[in-house]
Amino acid sequence: MLYEVNQDALLYELEHLGVYKPSVAIMLGKGKITPLKLLQVRTPAANIIKQEMLAAGGDCATPGTTITCAVPRVDILLLGNQKHYKTLLYKLKQMPYFGIPDIVKELERYLSPSPKLTKLADGRVLRYDSVKVMGIINVTPDSFYAGSRRTGLDAVLEQAEKMLAEGAAILDIGGESTRPGSDPVTPEEEWARVLPVVKAIKTKFPEAILSVDTYRAALAREAVQCGVDMINDISAMTADESMIAVVEETKASVILMHRKGNSKDMQLQCVYKNVVQEVTEYLLGRAALLQERQIGADKIILDPGIGFAKNDEQNLRLMQNLNSLTVNPYPVLMAASRKTTIGNVLGKEAAVCSCVKENAESVLNNGMAPAAEKTNFAPVPPEERMEGTLAVTAAAVYAGASLVRVHDVKENVRLIRMLEAIRRI
Incomplete structure (x- = not known):
């Protein structure tokens, strides 16, 4: 009789085997290639x-x-x-x-890794003893997931209160849709959408940690002055180089995301020899640039940019190999909630299942299967991508991510807490 021991259970098994205590740490080091x-x-x-x-x-x-x-x-x-x-x-x-x-x-x-943490603009420290959830609040009329759109301060405050009650550690506020093919809004329009929301949430929930989703330095600076703690820059500070100065001066932490091009043309630039290596090298290079400016690792968070200048295979490859980033000193954010790749994967799977069912019925009724045809599929719409999102969150937890950015806070918080309980028992 034998059974395989899960990596998370190796310490438990060694201790209960009665191994000589000083040998336990040595054997743990041998237990995983x-x-x-x-x-x-x-x-x-x-x-x-x-x-x-x-x-x-x-x-x-x-x-x-x-x-x-x-x-x-x-x-x-x-x-x-x-x-x-x-x-x-x-x-x-x-x-x-x-x-x-x-x-x-x-x-x-x-x-000998050091514990990861993030120092916020006001001096507070965000520690990752547990994976943190960032709730998405879109004050835009055209975000790809209609369920995330909020208009009017009352609706925004209601959503913020709900997310905080459900366990969101951070609220990420965005005033411009950056989905593939979208057009940018004017700086004035983004300013008008974001700042009243920031002020209202900070007034009602003064202890809430807020992030502003923008690549414009002027808005980021004003948002931090209004109480924002973190800047979520999808351009990794390449769209507006003065963003680096904003981080230096305001002491805000910053999320650096990988993408190529801009929202209008990025899906024409999905060309990589090794997407995992290239994304990792790019983000570590951007982080190193900040560290040269004396901005520490405790101010930097990395995001591989799922859905930004990547096709489905490349997105899945990055999800599969997220530890290429998490092994480094910086906290890593997984932001794939309800995105297109999830819809495509689930849509293809549903089409395959339907095709198998039709073939089986044809065999039963006619004694032969129909000629093989290329399976067509319709992507699962954003409203039906909850389960796929949860699967990505689970994979991110196992890969060592520090944060996940999601539309559905309660469900993701519960999944994370349950998975963490299983792993640490």
């Missing part, structure tokens, strides 16, 4: 690392050009557990050449 990808490693260093990983009992995947040093730099994939990586780190510390000291720093940070 975690692939790590190192980018642009000097080729001699890549050969050294491969040999040291093999000697430690792990492995290292390298391109075929590595052994002959035919190219100056390569990406490599380490295959090991915590024990292998600690052994590798010890060995590499003795080698101050071929750029190895920089790799040592990366491994040290990975093996």
Whole structure:
């Protein structure tokens, strides 16, 4: 008789097995193989690392050009557990050449991560002992999900009160739809939509943490002065370079999101060799730029930009590999609530199920299945994407995300709390 032990239950099983207590931590470090990808490693260093990983009992995947040093730099994939990586780190510390000291720093940070937190504009600290939920409040007439639209201060305040009562840690207020194909509103229109809402919510709920969803620095600055704590910039501060100065001066935290182009043309730019690697490199590069300006990791949140200049396969790949971002020092936000990819995936699945049912009925009635045809599908509309959103939230929790941005607060909070209870028991 045997059974597989879940990774989350490994500590429990070791303790109940009666393992010698000082050995528990050592064995935990051996219990999980975690692939790590190192980018642009000097080729001699890549050969050294491969040999040291093999000697430690792990492995290292390298391109075929590595052994002959035919190219100056390569990406490599380490295959090991915590024990292998600690052994590798010890060995590499003795080698101050071929750029190895920089790799040592990366491994040290990975093996000894600091708790993630976010310092807000007013000095409060948001800690991620549990995954936080950001509730979406759209003061726009044309957001892709009609259920999220709010007009009039009374309706907005009612929605804010509901979300806070349901467990939202942050309220994200947006005055411009940035769905694919949408046209921008004027700065004056966005200003008129957002600022009265910010002031009203902050007056009624002074302790609420507010985020403003804008790429315009002037609006962000005014919003922070009105009580906003966080800036959610879908352009990662590329649309308006003065946004960096706003963050410096106001001490607001900032969400940096990945996208290409703008809302009008971004879906024509879904071209990547490796979407996970390119999005990760881009966001870490933007974060590094802020850190050069003395804006700390405790002010920066990363968002892979689901649905922004990505097709369905690319969005799913980013959801699948979110830990490419969460392994870094910055909190990571997953913002996929009710988005098109969810509608497409669920629509395709429904079409396949319908096709299978029709084929089965044809066999029963006629003794033969119809000729195979390409399955057409209709996307599931935004109003029916709750379950798909919850699945993405669950995947984000397992990947180590710190926040999720959603339309449906209560349902996502309950899913997160239940999943966290299962994992920590």
